Amino acid sequence: MLLEKIKNLKKSALSDLEKVFDEKSFRDFELKYFARKTGLLTKILRGLSGLSIEEKKKIGKFSNEIKREIEELMKKKKKEIEYLSLKKKLKKEKIDLTLPGQEKEIGSLHPLSTVQREIEDIFLQMGFQILTGPEMESEYYNFEALNIPSYHPARDMQDTFYMEEEGTVLRTHTSPVQIRAMQDYGAPLKAIVPGRVFRYEATDASHDNTFYQIEGLMIDKEINLANLKAIMQEVLNRIFKKEVKLRFRPGYFPFVEPGLELDLGCLICEGKGCSVCKQSGWVEFMGAGMIHPNVLKAGKINPKKWQGFAFGFGLTRLVMMKYGINDIRLLSGGNLNFLKQFN
Numbered sequence: 087m088l089l090e091k092i093k094n095l096k097k098s099a100l101s102d103l104e105k106v107f108d109e110k111s112f113r114d115f116e117l118k119y120f121a122r123k124t125g126l127l128t129k130i131l132r133g134l135s136g137l138s139i140e141e142k143k144k145i146g147k148f149s150n151e152i153k154r155e156i157e158e159l160m161k162k163k164k165k166e167i168e169y170l171s172l173k174k175k176l177k178k179e180k181i182d183l184t185l186p187g188q189e190k191e192i193g194s195l196h197p198l199s200t201v202q203r204e205i206e207d208i209f210l211q212m213g214f215q216i217l218t219g220p221e222m223e224s225e226y227y228n229f230e231a232l233n234i235p236s237y238h239p240a241r242d243m244q245d246t247f248y249m250e251e252e253g254t255v256l257r258t259h260t261s262p263v264q265i266r267a268m269q270d271y272g273a274p275l276k277a278i279v280p281g282r283v284f285r286y287e288a289t290d291a292s293h294d295n296t297f298y299q300i301e302g303l304m305i306d307k308e309i310n311l312a313n314l315k316a317i318m319q320e321v322l323n324r325i326f327k328k329e330v331k332l333r334f335r336p337g338y339f340p341f342v343e344p345g346l347e348l349d350l351g352c353l354i355c356e357g358k359g360c361s362v363c364k365q366s367g368w369v370e371f372m373g374a375g376m377i378h379p380n381v382l383k384a385g386k387i388n389p390k391k392w393q394g395f396a397f398g399f400g401l402t403r404l405v406m407m408k409y410g411i412n413d414i415r416l417l418s419g420g421n422l423n424f425l426k427q428f429n
């Protein structure tokens with residue numbers, strides 16, 4: 087009777103085990119047959135204690151064999167389930183290397199930054215240092231120290247934004263850094279100063295209230311305008327990647343003496359005359375001159391021992407010339423469609 091019961095139990099256990107396919111059904115199976123109190127096999131093994139020694143030996147051996155057999159099969163099953171679940175997991179994690187990648191948009195340099203870096207590289211190779219200064223500047227550095235006293239009409243040419251703090255303006259040019267550089271480093275000195283400047287200006291295609299300049303100066307015992315011409319020729323040839331024509335003509339700036347303007351042979355018409363150069367073949371490019379003795383003095387440099395030139399040009403204007411941009415507002419408008427052309 088009992089033997090029959092055990093045989094049937096084995097049969098049903100084996101068929102149940104066949105149906106086990108995941109961790110949950112495996113646990114259910116385990117509970118059904120091996121639970122400490124309610125397991126079907128457990129119960130039978132417990133019931134053996136009431137038998138005679140003879141029967142115990144016989145049936146006990148038999149049922150233990152069955153138990154071991156089932157346990158052996160369960161071990162196999164468990165491995166199978168583990169393998170299957172791993173396979174499922176890997177399938178989910180599979181990466182299809184043939185799928186196209188997700189493109190990430192990367193920003194690029196603004197044309198002003200690109201050209202500024204180009205110019206910085208050229209000057210660095212010539213031994214100039216690159217300096218910066220405050221955009222909110224004292225009236226003293228922006229005007230007085232540059233030989234533009236408060237009564238001077240040149241102040242009207244550079245109308246600017248006066249700050250609430252007494253005697254403070256948004257700098258109208260990068261030139262105040264000339265004074266700061268002379269005070270900090272003394273002579274001899276070779277430096278350029280790229281930076282943002284501000285003017286109280288009505289905005290149109292060629293005027294903006296905020297733009298960029300590059301200032302430069304070179305001070306030593308025998309620096310003269312021939313040095314300036316040679317340096318600017320080299321720099322401009324390299325920026326425009328061709329031999330450009332230059333000419334000097336007299337010009338007035340309070341912080342230089344003599345002062346001059348440097349014109350660039352028109353790059354559009356090559357000097358033949360067009361609307362950009364107003365048929366003259368020349369385009370105004372920068373102001374320059376020999377640093378005024380008063381400016382050297384303000385920079386704590388002795389004008390009897392040292393001399394040098396200074397120049398300043400519009401980086402914004404240069405970028406417009408280089409890329410043929412006809413509206414200055416495009417450069418500060420933040421329009422990506424415009425800027426993407428320079429990637």
Ligand SMILES: [Zn+2]
Nearest residue numbers: 352355360363
């Ligand atoms: Zn022209």
